[in-house]
Ligand SMILES: Cc1ncc(C[n+]2csc(CCOP(=O)(O)OP(=O)(O)O)c2C)c(N)n1
């Protein structure tokens with residue numbers, strides 16, 4: 001007997017498959033020059049996004065990084081509006097003004113991606129302070145990479161969250177590399193999670209390829225935050241399959257290493273194996289989901305291509321309203 005529901009299993013698997021299909025497609029479109037400015041592909045990191053977001057309430061806040069398509073799709077933004085934003089079209093998440101690195105909509109609890117490495121946790125901490133002051137029953141999640149976690153601003157924000165017991169969850173989307181730099185070469189003290197102990201908060205290193213484990217730890221952190229006990233750090237070990245950004249080939253990694261992660265630790269394959277063995281899904285249902293997400297992404301590309309560019313005259317409207325994707 002599984003302790004997972006069939007509904008959760010299907011929606012989590014579909015969520016991860018959608019991200020994979022979206023990213024594989026976006027990568028090709030970017031290489032063909034269809035997407036201005038390039039992208040940071042999150043293939044391989046699906047379980048972190050889906051595991052975290054499936055443990056949150058839709059009104060909870062997230063603030064993310066330059067690599068944020070997976071977080072944004074897992075938060076429930078449609079493939080259409082995310083793809084349209086990558087194409088910088090007016091129908092995009094941020095009305096075509098942000099592109100790949102600035103997906104967001106304050107009204108829907110998405111405080112954006114951004115190009116400043118290490119900024120996400122500080123933004124999420126500010127949102128957590130707002131949540132606390134208003135007395136809302138919500139939490140705020142800040143995503144940061146294994147590179148970004150070595151920035152001072154990240155720890156300043158964590159310190160504030162600890163002393164004020166803010167409802168903050170820090171997710172380290174630890175894909176092992178900051179551009180070409182392997183995490184162990186630049187991380188003092190070994191396990192990043194140990195740093196949390198010095199700040200006096202629970203801090204865990206977990207298997208970021210296991211969507212169930214990510215979900216369980218996030219749910220626990222959310223309970224703690226809602227109970228007014230303060231922040232939690234979750235260091236989710238994962239891997240990016242592609243280079244740092246589109247066109248960068250990742251030649252600082254061996255083919256054996258990449259193959260090992262893809263063959264033995266792929267989050268989608270691992271979850272299919274588990275869900276199948278626990279009787280939660282059949283082979284034909286898996287095939288149907290694959291088909292379904294393929295159609296959804298094809299439709300998203302078609303929608304993005306046919307959508308209009310933003311109207312230049314309305315640029316100040318968005319600036320005035322202080323929204324990334326305000327409608
Ligand atoms: C403050 C700042 N420093 C440097 C950069 C250049 N830069 C962009 S992404 C990146 C690596 C980030 O690595 P990590 O935090 O592990 O995130 P990942 O790309 O692996 O998702 C760097 C150094 C930047 N954008 N901002």
Ligand SMILES: [Mg+2]
Pocket residue numbers: 145146147173174175176177178179
């Ligand atoms: Mg990284």
